[in-house]
Amino acid sequence: MRHITLLLLITCLSACSGQAVFPDPPPRAGSYQLDPPADAPLARITGRLTAAHRGLSGVYPVTSAQNALAVRLAAIRSARSSIDIQYFIFRRDETGLLLTRELIEAANRGVRIRFLLDDFTTGDADRVLALLDLHPNIQIRLFNPFPHKGPRALELLADFPRLHRRMHNKSLTADNRVSFIGGRNLSNQYFGIDKTITFGDLDLLAIGPVVSDISRQFDLYWNSRYSFPVSSVIDYRPTLAQQQDFVDELNSNAQQLLASDYGRSLERSPVIRTLSDDDGLWYWGKTLAVYDPPDKITLAPPEAGRYAERDLLWRINAAKQQLIIISPYVLPGPYYLGQLIAAAQRGVEVHILTASLSSSDMVLVHGAYRKYRKPLLEAGIHLYEMSNARKYKLDNWREGSRSLLHAKAFAVDKQTLYVGSLNLDPRSIYLNTELGLLIESPQLTGKVAENFIENIPHHAYRLELRNGSIYWHREDGEVLTRDPGASLLQRLGSRIGSWLPIEHLL
Known part of the structure; x- marks a missing residue:
């Protein structure tokens, strides 16, 4: 859920959330x-x-x-x-x-x-x-x-x-x-x-x-x-x-x-x-519909998170060779941050693609993400941020539209692929209900992994941590020292988002 009204309101409400009362339908x-x-x-x-x-x-x-x-x-x-x-x-x-x-x-x-x-x-x-x-x-x-x-x-x-x-x-x-x-x-x-x-x-x-x-x-x-x-x-x-x-x-x-x-x-x-x-032309395999029950919206964290953990996130935590995460919002929280770092430390090749500040539709959410960049990079995780340059002109009837990342996918060990509605953030894991497909298909997952590694340099910035500072590498070899393509208002919004104590609601 990414709505500007919500983000403005939850700053005031985050400390005063009471017990939800759900009305009965007719x-x-x-x-x-x-x-x-x-x-x-x-x-x-x-x-x-x-x-x-x-x-x-x-x-x-x-x-x-x-x-x-x-x-x-x-x-x-x-x-x-x-x-x-x-x-x-x-x-x-x-x-x-x-x-x-x-x-x-x-x-x-x-x-x-x-x-x-x-x-x-x-x-x-x-x-x-x-x-x-x-x-x-x-x-x-x-x-x-x-x-x-x-x-x-x-x-x-x-x-x-x-x-x-x-x-x-x-x-x-x-x-x-x-x-x-x-x-x-x-x-x-x-x-x-x-x-x-x-x-x-x-x-x-x-x-x-x-x-x-x-x-x-x-x-x-x-x-x-x-x-x-x-x-x-x-x-x-x-x-x-x-x-x-x-x-x-x-x-x-x-x-x-x-x-x-x-x-x-x-x-x-x-x-x-x-x-x-x-x-x-189809990819065939054992396929599981992964979904939360509707009653999840009545449960408090961490109980509400057990559904995502049961069917999907444990597979991410158990990766042995390669893990690719595509999510427009990356707010893993202490537990999943620790799991990602542990995976990298045991030799798993971890790649994460998320939105850059210039290609994010929610700059306050991006502000909460900022603090995760350094620990991810320090662990040797490959971190990329999507460029907002429009690459697929034939897909657009209107000229001049800005391209933003919205896909959610997880590829594990070139064997298992998840595609659905779940972002790697507290709202998806603990608050909202989600739905996706989990398919065991080395053919499809391997192709997704191969295409990701081959094409990511053409569509995203590669982040590097050097002497405590973050650098953004462009496809043409240029190295930038701050969020590329972001406006002054976007930078200000991201900075404000990094100060607000609302990550558990994002």
């Missing part, structure tokens, strides 16, 4: 995953692809922002039975409106749609959600909702112990046969459309047995006491004229976006056809 009917008809497109395609890989799941990494939207659209358009959507952020922008239109068209052909959204950043999307919920085949629920009675910041102040605990999970599952898991949210910034920011991110497209595990995870959250029907939270009852205006807005947005160079490229994307035809 009566709701339970619902669960659905299997599609045997002749449904996704059932036929995934059945053919998985036939020679019994008991294994297939994953395909989606790094391109444009392809990430193209494959989501294809999955929604192919669905015949159900679509389950679970996200932290959904915006009323070109991407959000296009996906909304596609969901309505799917619902019109009889597809059941369940959309579970964390309520921290609903913002101007609240009326979109209320309008969607009017469709008989679409159900919308909000996780751990705000009262929606007054200004959001004041509501957070009034009930901080409850409202700062969020669902950070991100998934989209079509017909219980195909799932998307990763770091991307549903807004322009994650699909190369935003005018100012493009988040560099990573999804895994998954098929096989793990998809049912992801669906069970969704059912657990959907039916939990923390998920409220949107109609019980947002008091908006649109008139028929307002509903028609909304339909007109959806159609106009789709026409404009799909007629653009970006949109035409979406429709021509070869990824869908190629992946549907060749199982050799």
